[in-house]
Amino acid sequence: MKTEINMPNSKKTDTLPIESDHRWQAVLARDSAADGSFFYSVKTTGVYCRPSCPARTAKPENVQFHLSRDEAEAAGFRPCQRCKPDQPSLREQHIDKVTEICRLLETAVNEPSLAELAAIAGLSSFHFHQIFKAITGLTPKAYAAAQRGNRVRDQLMKSQTVTAAIYDAGYNSNSRFYAQSSQLLGMTPSDYRAGGANSRIRFALGECSLGSILVAASEIGLCVIALGDDPDYLVRELQDRFPQAELIGGDDEFEQWVAKVVGFVEAPAIGLDLPLDMRGTAFQLRVWQTLKQIPIGEKVSYRDIAQRIGAPKAVRAVASACAANTLAVAIPCHRVIRSDGGLSGYRWGVERKAELLRRESQV
Numbered sequence: 001m002k003t004e005i006n007m008p009n010s011k012k013t014d015t016l017p018i019e020s021d022h023r024w025q026a027v028l029a030r031d032s033a034a035d036g037s038f039f040y041s042v043k044t045t046g047v048y049c050r051p052s053c054p055a056r057t058a059k060p061e062n063v064q065f066h067l068s069r070d071e072a073e074a075a076g077f078r079p080c081q082r083c084k085p086d087q088p089s090l091r092e093q094h095i096d097k098v099t100e101i102c103r104l105l106e107t108a109v110n111e112p113s114l115a116e117l118a119a120i121a122g123l124s125s126f127h128f129h130q131i132f133k134a135i136t137g138l139t140p141k142a143y144a145a146a147q148r149g150n151r152v153r154d155q156l157m158k159s160q161t162v163t164a165a166i167y168d169a170g171y172n173s174n175s176r177f178y179a180q181s182s183q184l185l186g187m188t189p190s191d192y193r194a195g196g197a198n199s200r201i202r203f204a205l206g207e208c209s210l211g212s213i214l215v216a217a218s219e220i221g222l223c224v225i226a227l228g229d230d231p232d233y234l235v236r237e238l239q240d241r242f243p244q245a246e247l248i249g250g251d252d253e254f255e256q257w258v259a260k261v262v263g264f265v266e267a268p269a270i271g272l273d274l275p276l277d278m279r280g281t282a283f284q285l286r287v288w289q290t291l292k293q294i295p296i297g298e299k300v301s302y303r304d305i306a307q308r309i310g311a312p313k314a315v316r317a318v319a320s321a322c323a324a325n326t327l328a329v330a331i332p333c334h335r336v337i338r339s340d341g342g343l344s345g346y347r348w349g350v351e352r353k354a355e356l357l358r359r360e361s362q363v
Contacts, residue, residue: 018060022340026051027063033313035089039066041077048072053083091313097121098135105144114140137283137306137314146281201242204250204258205231208265210352214238215250215258221275225261225328227348241326265329268296268356269363272330280324283314287321294335297360301339323347329356 018024026034034051041048042058048066049055066072069079069086079086088096101117112120117140118128132140201223203216208227214234216224224241226234239247250258257274264272278288286309294300302318311317322333325347334353338344346353 018063018065021065023051023065024060024063027053028057030054032089032091033315035091039069039072039085040064041066041072041075046077047080048077048085049080050083050085050089052089053080053085055080055082094131095135097123098132101132101140102136102143105140106147108144111141111144111148133311134313137286137309137311137317142282146283199242199245201238201245201247202250202254203235203238203247204255205234206258206262208262210265210348210355213262213265215261216247217250217254217257218277220277222257222261222327222330223277223279224326225330226326227328227352261329265356268329268360274330276327276330278327278331280321283317284321284324287318288325288331291322291325291331291333291336294332297363299335299337299357302336302344303339305336319344335360 023034023038023040027040030052032052036050039048039050041064042062043064044058044062048069064075066075066077072085073079083089098121101121104112104117104120114125114129117132118125121128121131123131129139132138132143136143138146199218201216201218203214203224206213206215210227212228212231212234214224214226214228214231215222216238224238226237228234260272260274263270278285280288287305290305290308302315302322303312305318306312306315309318318336322336323345325331325333328334328348334346334356343350343353343357
């Protein structure tokens with residue numbers, strides 16, 4: 001006969017697996033941002049809930065996670081009457097409304113007023129403005145401006161004249177567009193229309209401890225810092241980015257820039273004080289400017305960045321902006337990690353991201 005030996009004085013030190021699950025942390029925080037990504041059930045009550053449920057927190061040993069409502073119901077659980085997980089959450093309703101407005105702004109030639117957009121969403125102007133910014137990371141006005149920018153890039157390649165392209169994209173005057181054209185296009189509209197013709201991009205290839213490195217600059221400043229294993233691929237990528245631009249080898253002054261970039265890769269503590277030519281949407285520029293303010297040796301999450309730019313719900317958009325960065329190390333997207341501390345994808349390889357972080361931790 002097997003005999004159990006009880007040890008009343010011993011203490012249980014094992015951590016329940018659920019307590020180390022990031023989803024449990026979302027339940028404890030009643031995080032509405034997690035609504036829709038998973039559901040949880042409580043075996044003692046027989047119900048399933050959304051993460052933001054305001055009901056009293058269940059004991060972790062009674063909780064089970066589910067990927068969908070159907071999965072929870074197939075397991076025999078019924079919807080909670082407080083958070084009503086079988087119905088669209090308030091956040092999901094807001095996302096649907098904002099998505100509808102975004103589709104409208106993407107096609108509208110004449111930008112609707114804030115009051116008109118709020119009326120379409122069925123909300124007050126103040127509430128709509130807050131919700132739109134929280135979900136997209138931009139105000140309705142900034143989102144509309146970004147869409148006009150996308151349209152003008154497209155129209156410049158299609159219209160017979162630059163003026164026609166400007167008006168077809170929704171700009172009410174030439175002067176309004178030209179005031180923004182340098183930041184929007186990185187060159188004159190006529191040069192952009194010609195595929196980057198008449199623009200000169202200086203570049204140089206080199207080697208560093210992280211592999212091959214390509215550094216390129218426009219007349220404004222550094223526009224590309226790329227890392228990789230194949231130098232030929234880095235050059236082809238540059239050519240694809242500026243198909244009609246004149247790519248020229250760097251002069252002595254530019255070689256000094258390259259040396260500074262390589263030096264910064266090898267020894268982050270020296271810093272990098274060079275002009276940058278950052279080309280992106282209004283939201284991307286906000287994210288990149290925020291990334292530049294992260295101190296060497298510090299790591300932050302995508303959620304942290306979203307909160308710093310005043311758009312706490314735009315975590316995925318922040319991740320996309322990081323992925324669109326073309327200036328390795330100068331815009332330190334490698335300092336952004338997942339909320340659980342893991343290293344997510346990096347344009348130039350996760351191994352390089354880990355090494356950059358290791359070096360900076362020693363500064």
